[in-house]
């Protein structure tokens with residue numbers, strides 16, 4: 001059994017308010033000249049595209065702008081974006097936006113390098129080698145895609161989100177400028193922020209490294225290990241401190257804190273793991289109109305309760321990190337406080353709390369449980385091994 005863990009990241013992370021000014025220099029000094037920039041119309045209208053194109057132009061880079069990005073992008077959108085990119089012939093791809101545009105940029109880079117259709121690369125370790133240099137600039141404080149090895153598309157025909165996971169998908173360069181999140185709409189701030197909290201909590205409560213690593217060979221996730229633990233703790237504390245204020249708006253320190261938290265949570269989950277929350281969100285997000293973050297936030301406390309028997313000490317620690325006073329409480333009671341704290345954050349930022357409020361029909365739940373149960377890598381990373389009936393029970397409770 002291997003006892004050495006790995007830690008992967010973006011090649012370089014540049015973090016700070018105003019960091020985007022360095023973008024042109026950072027790209028040009030790598031000898032790159034032609035940038036295919038993946039963004040969307042809403043971001044252009046919000047002025048964020050211009051803020052990133054200007055430093056690129058100042059460094060004499062040629063930029064082709066693709067504004068066809070969309071929330072939770074469809075597989076067909078990735079095919080379309082790659083076709084446009086191919087005509088331009090870029091030497092690098094830049095994803096500007098939330099997780100949706102960054103993930104789209106990742107898949108475009110894969111398709112330009114290795115050809116074929118996106119489905120060829122779904123699941124883990126199916127990208128055959130390095131991809132075109134990839135740069136990511138997040139405009140939400142949420143997904144951590146700027147450092148992660150994941151790209152998520154929506155398979156509209158089969159009503160499910162589909163992930164491509166490969167260490168080759170880690171961006172060469174992540175420029176995280178919290179100012180790019182300043183104008184992020186309230187609901188997107190809330191949804192993407194609770195997604196970051198889900199990443200940190202799922203990483204922190206994931207199955208232990210030793211238990212996950214039983215077969216050797218490359219793995220999508222390492223499980224819980226010390227470096228990921230440190231990162232998850234820091235992210236949870238930052239989110240406890242800043243998320244509600246960031247959603248309330250007009251608070252630059254809260255925006256900065258959330259931008260940092262989201263990137264750190266991305267490092268934590270993309271090395272340790274995500275688990276049942278994400279598994280259950282994939283069929284949910286494919287079936288009804290709910291953002292990835294809102295779906296995760298809805299499911300998170302129910303999965304925490306299911307995992308409580310296996311992760312009491314960790315949940316008790318999460319309660320403290322989220323600002324709960326657990327002095328004098330038993331471990332069980334302190335762990336319960338973590339669930340309560342997450343529920344209160346969710347209520348304060350106004351994300352949905354029940355599946356029925358999303359228009360889900362009770363008859364759909366067994367199908368969700370079946371599809372989630374089939375995502376084996378996310379069953380493997382959960383600290384408690386669920387049966388399909390357990391998944392249905394969690395969904396019933398969340399209904």
Ligand SMILES: NC(=O)c1ccc[n+]([C@@H]2O[C@H](COP(=O)([O-])OP(=O)(O)OC[C@H]3O[C@@H](n4cnc5c(N)ncnc54)[C@H](O)[C@@H]3O)[C@@H](O)[C@H]2O)c1
Nearest residue numbers: 042071072098099100139140143145148150152184192292
């Ligand atoms: N690759 C990963 O590691 C990873 C991790 C988690 C989630 N995801 C995926 O990321 C997607 C969700 O990403 P998200 O939550 O960041 O939201 P998003 O990218 O879907 O963006 C939502 C909307 O907000 C707009 N927007 C974003 N930033 C803005 C800003 N600063 N100003 C104005 N408008 C802005 C966008 O234009 C878009 O219309 C989902 O598809 C999810 O599955 C990926």
Ligand SMILES: [Zn+2]
Nearest residue numbers: 195199292296
């Ligand atoms: Zn997520």
